[in-house]
Amino acid sequence: MDNTKGLETATLGGGCFWCLEAVYENVRGVHKVVSGYAGGHRPNPTYEQVCTGATGHAEVVQLSFDSATISYQELLDIFFDIHDPTTLNRQGADMGTQYRSAIFYHSEQQRSIAETTIEKLNATQYRKTPIVTQVQPLEVFYPAEAYHQQYFRKNPAQPYCRAVVAPKVSKLRAHFPAVLNTQAAG
Ligand code: MHO
Numbered sequence: 001m002d003n004t005k006g007l008e009t010a011t012l013g014g015g016c017f018w019c020l021e022a023v024y025e026n027v028r029g030v031h032k033v034v035s036g037y038a039g040g041h042r043p044n045p046t047y048e049q050v051c052t053g054a055t056g057h058a059e060v061v062q063l064s065f066d067s068a069t070i071s072y073q074e075l076l077d078i079f080f081d082i083h084d085p086t087t088l089n090r091q092g093a094d095m096g097t098q099y100r101s102a103i104f105y106h107s108e109q110q111r112s113i114a115e116t117t118i119e120k121l122n123a124t125q126y127r128k129t130p131i132v133t134q135v136q137p138l139e140v141f142y143p144a145e146a147y148h149q150q151y152f153r154k155n156p157a158q159p160y161c162r163a164v165v166a167p168k169v170s171k172l173r174a175h176f177p178a179v180l181n182t183q184a185a186g
Contacts, residue, residue: 006029007112008067008076010110011038011138013058015091016099018161020061020170023082024153028181029069034062035151036143040105047145050101053096053130060104062141071076072110075178076103076117081175083169085133092164101131104138139163 014020017035024033039048057168065075083091084103095186105111114135122130143149152165173180 005163006066007064008063008072009106010063010072011060011106011141012063012075012079012101013038013060013104014079014085015059015094015099015101016060016160016164017059017144018151019081019091019157019165021150022161023167023172024063024075024076025150025153026059026169026181027065027075027078027161027176027179029072029179030063030075030181031065031066032064034141034143035148036060036062036141038062038138038141039102039134039139043140044142047148049100051096051119053098057098058100058102059098059144060102060141062143072113073117075125078176079103079119079170080121080131080133080178082171084127085118085131086129087125088132090153101133101149103133103135104141105135111137 011163021033021035024030038060039044040055042055045055045057049055053169074153091096103114105114118131152161155161
């Protein structure tokens with residue numbers, strides 16, 4: 001929690017962090033997005049170590065958001081829409097535990113919203129198979145290397161960005177027009 005500005009913090013893993021970062025950067029009320037690693041056991045992991053799966057970390061984004069503008073529930077609604085929460089340790093062609101779907105909650109309230117959301121989505125069978133998203137408390141978050149921050153913004157023409165990241169940003173724009181910030185709308 002960034003108490004100085006009255007902002008709340010959310011930490012979410014939904015596959016490659018370039019994707020989630022690019023999506024949430026366009027959401028109003030989200031003041032900051034940092035790509036990083038959570039849920040592992042080796043201190044200060046590098047990207048190369050995380051990629052091997054040996055450190056146990058997931059690629060995640062940490063969001064600082066103003067809950068008066070965007071609620072945690074809305075952030076999760078976006079989360080479940082723009083990634084596939086039904087594939088274990090996998091997002092499309094990206095495979096490995098570092099790509100797992102995971103919500104690292106920062107409070108009991110966040111835990112409860114996350115669990116209720118998953119129950120509701122499973123009950124409505126909004127996906128054909130059950131949601132495998134892990135819900136666990138955030139212990140430590142390690143920011144990723146500088147070259148991973150704002151990756152999509154800086155490398156929009158990179159093949160993975162065009163093929164995988166851009167469609168997720170388009171999905172956000174199409175499915176959640178009301179939450180876009182002015183930067184995206186303009
Ligand atoms: N398979 C992609 C994932 C990038 S991501 C930051 C790549 O290796 O480029 O995990």
